[in-house]
Amino acid sequence: MSEQVLDALIVGAGFSGIHILSKLRKLDFNVKIYESGGDLGGTWYWNRYPGARVDSETPIYQLSEEKEIWDDFEWRERFPGRQELMRYFHHADKKLGLSKDIHYNTTVTDAEYDNSKKQWFVKTSNKGLSTWANHLILCTGFASKRYTPPFNGIDSFKGQWYHSGVWPENGVDLTGKRVAVIGTGASGVQIIQEIGPQVKHLTVYQRTPNLAIPMRQCFLGEEQKSLWKFPDKARYAEIFENLKKTFGALVIDMDFTEKKFEDSTPEERQALYEYLWNYGGFSYWLSTYKEIFHLQEANDEVYKFWCDQTRARLTDPKKRDLLAPVKAPHAWGTKRPCLETSFYEVFNQANVDLINVRESPILSIAENGVETEKEGVVEVDVIVFATGFDSVTGGILNINIKNGAGLSIQDKWKSGTATYLGLSSAGFPNLYWFYGPQAPTAFSNGPTTGTIQGNFVVDLMVKMRNENKRSVEAVKEAEDEWVKELKELWYNSLFPPTDSWYQGANIPGKLREPLNYFGGIPEYIKALEGCAEKGYEGFIIE
Structure with missing residues (x-):
């Protein structure tokens, strides 16, 4: 069994994963991506069905900060189809050399935090491949766990x-x-x-x-x-x-x-x-x-x-x-x-x-x-x-994630999803997710939201490296406040009565709860910037 020790392990090679890989590499972090698919693209590797096409128009749906990619890439469609999007990802790979730091056909199955090492130990479906990582970044997206109704026959x-x-x-x-x-x-x-x-x-x-x-x-x-x-x-x-x-x-x-x-x-x-x-x-x-x-x-x-x-x-x-x-x-x-x-x-x-x-x-x-x-x-x-996905939380909960006390994320969220800023959860140090639960996810463009969240986490990691800090964890009280604000926004709108994947209503037995932040991107940015300006208030950094 081969073991690596990484500054950061990213799960998923879609837009968010590629952005943070590129950004961390430029800052001399030792970082890799584990991707369950056989190529770049995240959800677009899997979206091969007839007529597959994104619903965000050109040039919105791409990496905005990687000028070296978009500067010489010509989009041919207002709403790019799957083939066009894969052409973009292959262009990005050629420009940035992404694949050399990506393990394809590698599904993360387990991740457990070691309190003494202040690191995550990550296991995969790729026999023999396991990893120690200081930071674990989940870019599993909001639609990675497929749902097929259990029809008889x-x-x-x-x-x-x-x-x-x-x-x-x-x-x-x-x-x-x-x-x-x-x-x-x-x-x-x-x-x-x-x-x-x-x-x-x-x-x-x-x-x-x-x-x-x-x-x-x-x-x-x-x-x-x-x-x-x-x-x-x-x-x-x-x-x-x-x-x-x-x-x-x-x-x-x-x-x-x-x-x-x-x-x-x-x-x-x-x-x-x-x-x-x-x-x-x-x-x-x-x-x-x-x-x-x-x-x-x-x-x-x-x-x-x-x-x-x-x-x-x-x-x-x-x-x-x-x-x-x-x-x-x-x-x-x-x-x-x-x-x-x-x-x-x-x-x-x-x-x-x-x-x-x-x-x-x-x-x-x-x-x-x-x-x-x-x-x-x-x-x-x-x-x-065409029965959809266990959306927003499904990709995270599909991994057996345990903290240093043996508590799984599944058990923590059994009675309700709880995050701070839609980025991490109290009790789970050095763990983050992008375009996931309690962020603007379903109401926003994926690359934009993933970039905003990724930049916040990268800045936090740089601060920790400069100050020789090894762990960061959301404070329970800050998490409670974020969940409270999210629910107030949701229940003061017309959304709650509608059966939708916005609140898990498409999956039988799944807890019905608001899974997305309805405050909009400007307010979300304000919350992230306010946290950072106050020395990452709401996090314990040690």
Whole structure:
């Protein structure tokens, strides 16, 4: 068994992992990444399903501080697809030589803190590879633990079945096949609109309608077809800085309008909705009125506009009512909207059926198809489980993490997730996670939030090295205050009644609780900077 001693071990080679690897290396820290996939990209290594595409527009979704990467990389799509994103990651690897410090196909299984050494001992699935590390940094992301409902009979199905999160690397030929897609979340929407025109028959199983909004995809050289334009690269640095001043860093040069909902005329509101609808992307979600997440009247109006626009695209009355019901299934925007290009038009095809599993639950997976209460068995050749992830906390809890007293993170969070600043947890020294629980995660752009958090931790590690300190741990009282603030923000909004992965409601048996900080990126930055300016108040550094 070979053992290394590292200044820092990073788990995950997505955007956050790459950023902090690059930053720590430049500061002469001895650092490595363990990555369960076979290449760079984090979630984008695994997202190979048909139509896989990011919902953050160019140039937002990339490393902002690594100018040597973006300075000579040309994006070709407003919303990059999986192939485009992997081209970016390979370019980043070529420019920074990342892979020499990454162990691929290596899944971290266990991590235990040694109080006497003030180090983490980390075990992996890679036989013989274990590591001592002063700092353990989890960049596992918010969607790394896949969830497949335990339907009866899955093993008896004689066709092929796949989860969207582990799609075969060489793809699947669905031409002329009878396909079932279970789930209409982000991956479900993208798969459905991609495969609808090519399959023989498509049956979609929907639990809750996806209140999807227009992506308005645009390709380089076709800007004249869109209100959106590819930004001049000379503006990239300015754009990156401006993003930190917006709620979610998800729309270029836009944030919630400063004008209040109640101070706007109906004509002004309609004009704003129409502009954002045609502009596309997340602008219709995060550039309308601030009140939409707190004032039911404002939320209802935004939903009605969405509903009218969407229903006009659907020809079948029954499908129209299932996909875009006149009465909102939940408050608008309290689930992260999906971006679509032709999702609703697919349901106008004669070869596409839609089954409401709330009225007709799935009973089992039969040998030849999917059995529901009212329809019986619908025969299919392929089943796609677009059933999502144990989000936000799942990637962390998938690792057996124990502190020096033998307490696991699983046991600590059994009665409720608890972190300080969405970065670490009391009782677990020298342990951090990015784009995870109780940070702005679900409401923000991943690379932006990961960079903000990574820079905070790097500065803390530099301070510890300069002062010859070896351990840092969140204070329980500071953790309690952060959780209290997070819950106050959440429960004073329209979010709590909605069953969503924002609060773990998509996983049976998972504790229902707010998992994301709803204060926005500017307030989050203020909290981090305030902590640092006061000598990292809320942490014990020894």
